[in-house]
Amino acid sequence: MTSTSLIFGFPVAVVALGVAILSLLVALIALIWQVTKHVLDGGRVRVHLNAAILEPKFQLATNKSGKFEMPAPGGIGLLRPQNIEVAQLVVENPGRTAVTIHGPTLAVSGVGGKSYSISPRKFAWDGDGADDAITTSAVRVDPYSRVTFLLDYWSVVPRLHQQASGGSVRLRGMVNVGGRRRASRSSRRLAWRIEEGAWTVLADVEEVHPYTVMWRELYRAHGRIDQRDDLNGPSFEVLESAIYRIMEHFDEKPAFDELLNALRREEESMEGEVFSLSMLALDISNAFDFHAGRLGKWPSSGRAL
Structure with missing residues (x-):
């Protein structure tokens, strides 16, 4: 008979096999930890899409839940016509490494069976807080920091509805991260579903003031209206005064030709300014048509808001 060496009552071969298996498990755990640590410490972001209402000179009201809804105007304080x-597209960097993001866009689905992204106009907002928004398309985000964009989604939604055929x-929300092949998106569960015929995110609102419709088109065309005097572009006061005076020409929604002539007259009186009011005639007229049936009462005077 051949005697077999024992260790703790087990044959040496069995103990050696057990040690080898244990070593393999430890190595696998270490590898998994290193990969996990690399992912956690590397470039990664969290993307959030929030409904918001911007009043450029006063406030930015935001629904942080991520849902496509906002309370009625009384529920968010005084909502001014402007x-x-x-x-609001928020990109957070929860990792320990700075990341470069680029191409903040909206991921679209439900249009012709295709999924793609669209990049609406961006607005800046300087509120001296965490919700400050930028218009830069590429930016570096420090560890545990975030960056915010404000996207003009209503300028593209009507056309998307036309393509969606009812x-x-x-x-x-979607953003590309430097060094990563796939874009990062906001929560699928909280994706905004905008039905055909929708025109506002506000609850229990049935009409929009004509002044607000005109003001929005001017703001879209001229970007930030709180510009410094050394920058090209009209001031906030100039734009407001122009809208007031144009509205005073009419007692009801004007036809396109009437609106165009009023814009041209106002343009002539603002000699020396660097923007063309008359080029907005089609945009304003189309906006009036889009809100047909829900335009508020046309004021007898542009200042009667």
């Missing part, structure tokens, strides 16, 4: 509904449109 407002525009925007999508169906709803789903929107998610």
